Amino acid sequence: MKTVFADSFYFFALLNPRDPAHAKAAAFTGAYTGRIVTTGWILTELADGWARPASWRSVFVQLQADVRANPDITVVPCTDQLLDEGISHYAQRLDKEVSLTDCISFVVMRRDGLTEALTGDHHFEQAGYVALLK
Numbered sequence: 850m851k852t853v854f855a856d857s858f859y860f861f862a863l864l865n866p867r868d869p870a871h872a873k874a875a876a877f878t879g880a881y882t883g884r885i886v887t888t889g890w891i892l893t894e895l896a897d898g899w900a901r902p903a904s905w906r907s908v909f910v911q912l913q914a915d916v917r918a919n920p921d922i923t924v925v926p927c928t929d930q931l932l933d934e935g936i937s938h939y940a941q942r943l944d945k946e947v948s949l950t951d952c953i954s955f956v957v958m959r960r961d962g963l964t965e966a967l968t969g970d971h972h973f974e975q976a977g978y979v980a981l982l983k
Contacts, residue, residue, distance in 0.1 A: 851883035854958050855922075857894040857950070859967035859982060864908055870969050873982045877967065885967070887916070888957055889927035890935075890950045925957050947972040 862870035863878060892913050899905035916922050925931070935953030942952070955976050958966065966973045969982040 852886055852961070852963060853881075853883065853981065854954060854961075854963045854966040854968075854978075855885045855887040855891065856954060856966055856968035856970060856973070857891050857898065858970050860891070860895055860912060861898060862969075862982065864912065870982050873969075874967070877981065883921070885922045886925065886957065886961060886963065887922065888925045888931075888950075888953060890953050892916070892924065893927075894950050931956065945972070945975065947975070951976075 858870070859874055859877075862868040862874035865871060868874075895912065896906075896909045899909040917924060931953060934956045935949055938952040938956055939947070939949050951970065951972050954966070954973075955978075958964075958978060963978075965979040965981050967982060968980050970980060973980045974983075
């Protein structure tokens with residue numbers, strides 16, 4: 850069964866009809882039958898992004914409950930080891946503008962042999978992955 854990585858880009862686009870990538874995210878979701886991997890750090894990014902206005906906070910609470918209840922979605926937990934590996938990856942790319950969360954995502958993708966990400970973020974392409982929502 851195929852597995853893809855879900856970046857915060859995907860979740861933001863999927864749940865916001867005004868997001869420019871909403872149609873692509875919704876179409877992918879409607880057609881995809883494989884597994885999805887994301888991380889606790891992606892969930893943190895979503896909570897941070899939806900902290901204001903307050904009306905979006907409930908969107909995050911429901912989304913994370915749905916994600917955690919879905920047997921086809923794996924949330925890789927936040928661990929010190931994964932954080933350290935992400936920081937190491939980050940430190941090796943001081944010439945890039947890639948976030949620590951993205952570096953942690955790249956570590957997970959490499960570890961799990963994933964090549965495709967639900968994102969439109971060009972940093973994933975720079976790292977050698979396929980951005981499915983471009």
